[in-house]
Amino acid sequence: MTHSEENYIKGIYHLSQGGKNAISTTALAAQMETKPSSVTDMIKRLAEKDLLHYRKYQGVRLTETGTRHALKVIRKHRLWESFLVEKLDFSWDEVHEVAEQLEHIESEKLVDRLDALLNYPDFDPHGDPIPDKNGVFKTRDKKLLSAMPVPSMGVCVGVRDSSPAFLKFLDRHHIALGREIRVLDREAFDHSMRIEVGGQTLQISHQIAGNLYLKPTADSWKP
Amino acid sequence: MTHSEENYIKGIYHLSQGGKNAISTTALAAQMETKPSSVTDMIKRLAEKDLLHYRKYQGVRLTETGTRHALKVIRKHRLWESFLVEKLDFSWDEVHEVAEQLEHIESEKLVDRLDALLNYPDFDPHGDPIPDKNGVFKTRDKKLLSAMPVPSMGVCVGVRDSSPAFLKFLDRHHIALGREIRVLDREAFDHSMRIEVGGQTLQISHQIAGNLYLKPTADSWKP
DNA sequence: AACAAAATTTAGACAAATCTAAAAAAAGGT
DNA sequence: ACCTTTTTTTAGATTTGTCTAAATTTTGTT
Known part of the structure; x- marks a missing residue:
């Protein structure tokens, strides 16, 4: 998966939170800060790769595989944010931008070792839950x-x-x-x-x- | 600079070590594991951006700016390698691949904090010198x-x-x-x-x- | 149900980075 | 100096990801 594809998958995942409905092209375009026509192109490619379900004019919905991928990226993003705050003394308002880049690094070993270094945190510096290796996250009364x-x-x-x-x-x-x-x-x-x-x-x-x-x-x- | 551009600049820097001569298209193509025609395209773009000097058929040579960029990438690469070994228990034969990705992360703050976390190391896990913020590195009798x-x-x-x-x-x-x-x-x-x-x-x-x-x-x- | 508005897709273009095949220039050997 | 080989560049094609403008489909309103 390219960085761009990963970003789309992540964007769709986020829009899907709190609702089982399909995500519209326009909504996704807004999320990705791009044009609906670009979104149409991309979702065709992602549908081709079975990362999402797509029927013309009907919006998209992640497949099992797509969701798994999204959770992986989110896990990496949140672990990196935690690392930046815990180990490199970043403040919680500085971490997002850098984590957007770091989340695309491909190395399972790196992610797992990072997780260990941070002592397997359940939540990131913004209080968002960090999925574990299997994509499961802790919930909390809030x-x-x-x-x-x-x-x-x-x-x-x-x-x-x-x-x-x-x-x-x-x-x-x-x-x-x-x-x-x-x-x-x-x-x-x-x-x-x-x-x-x-x-x-x-x-x-x-x-x-x-x-x-x-x-x-x-x-x-x-x- | 794109990742690809950074990689070319780094490749040229490495080939330039031990020799003041211009780097030939073929040599660079071998280094980059690509075709000479692709190299020609890329070096035109890099020359346009004043990262290197280029005269048709005469090979290339980094400019001041180009060298500065190369040293930044090398600094990042070697700091990340050190991090992987020191903090994440990677062995010295595992770090290169991952550092190839990490070296492209853009954040001056990140690099400097990483440097501090590692206690400003002078050499990476392979014994190669790590340039400091100003691109200067320690030499050593070897x-x-x-x-x-x-x-x-x-x-x-x-x-x-x-x-x-x-x-x-x-x-x-x-x-x-x-x-x-x-x-x-x-x-x-x-x-x-x-x-x-x-x-x-x-x-x-x-x-x-x-x-x-x-x-x-x-x-x-x-x- | 018909029509206007909004959403979506298609078509065609462009930049980045690559390739193959062909042309041009430089280098080398006799 | 000539001819061959090697190197380098050009031309044209491809993929990824984007755009604008036009066409099409869906939605919403009377």
């Missing part, structure tokens, strides 16, 4: 902050948006994976929320709260 | 075993041929970088040599001796 009851508590376990802008925002407010967060209350008007993190109280917009995952630890709490 | 006086002593500091076959041969005879070697004598007939390494005496062919570098430590020795 809820968007915006969906948490008020009052309640939780531990930050992941982000939905992992853009540098968002991650830097979190850094500035000392929100990181593993951080304990108290959910104080919610404003009825704009759904903004008041939370307490590291002894500091802060007000966050619905947009922010909708991109932060917590593992709930208590339905309520006494001050 | 001599082919075949050129050593008899009797004498030295420490193994590098290999000329780094093919898996040769490296595995060395492994089998417990010859590794840093190993002390006593040069016992040389057979006038076929130039084969008797050496002592790790308490074991062994007979090695001229071919082998011509691919192993020693740092001389003593002109002679008493048993």
Whole structure:
């Protein structure tokens, strides 16, 4: 598989998450930042190689093989991200770009040794699960902050948006994976929320709260 | 620069070592395992980008810029090889292939952090020098075993041929970088040599001796 | 059901990197 | 100096991945 083919497979996998429906050409074009006509060309090639099911005008769906490939690439991507943070002191907003390149390196031994070096991590620096050698990943109880009851508590376990802008925002407010967060209350008007993190109280917009995952630890709490 | 362009630049650099002459199309085609016609196409493109000097029928020579690029790729290649051996327990005959891929990853930060993680190594697992950030490398007193006086002593500091076959041969005879070697004598007939390494005496062919570098430590020795 | 809008595919073009076969230039031998 | 061999370049084709513009199919709305 070429890098480009791998990227398409990965893109389709991501769009398929949360829905058993076929992925449309336009949706995939948006994901890949390319034109629908280019997508049509590529998916024909991938269908030829049995990496996806394709019926004209009906969108695509990964085959078993395609899914396996996607999981391999995702495993590599997330292991490399973990490596960059754990071993090379990258911050969580810097790793994506480099991991996009590293995920295409072909060497099973390399991946497995990397996994061992990192002590077989279950989650990457953004809280996303890392598939094991067989493509299986651990799941974990998590809820968007915006969906948490008020009052309640939780531990930050992941982000939905992992853009540098968002991650830097979190850094500035000392929100990181593993951080304990108290959910104080919610404003009825704009759904903004008041939370307490590291002894500091802060007000966050619905947009922010909708991109932060917590593992709930208590339905309520006494001050 | 594309991967292919980088590979050509690297290939030209390697052929240029030990000689100020221009590199011929045929020689480069052999190095790159491709056809002369393909080489002509590529060197035109590279000349266009001022990475090399090219006059029809006169071969090529890297420019300043071209050399700088080559050294960057070589630095990356050798740092990755060191990483694979030091951190991921690869053996010295397994690293080349993977490093061929890793050397194309673009991230200055990654390279520098890797360098730091490895404690700024001067030489890679085959004894080849690793250029620093500015493209400068340490040199070291070394001599082919075949050129050593008899009797004498030295420490193994590098290999000329780094093919898996040769490296595995060395492994089998417990010859590794840093190993002390006593040069016992040389057979006038076929130039084969008797050496002592790790308490074991062994007979090695001229071919082998011509691919192993020693740092001389003593002109002679008493048993 | 008919028609307009949106989505999708096709057709044709282009750049990168390669190849084969043929032409041109350089090198070598007598 | 001439002719042959080798080297190098050119010409034309192929594959991968992309694009624009045009044609086609599907969807949605009245």
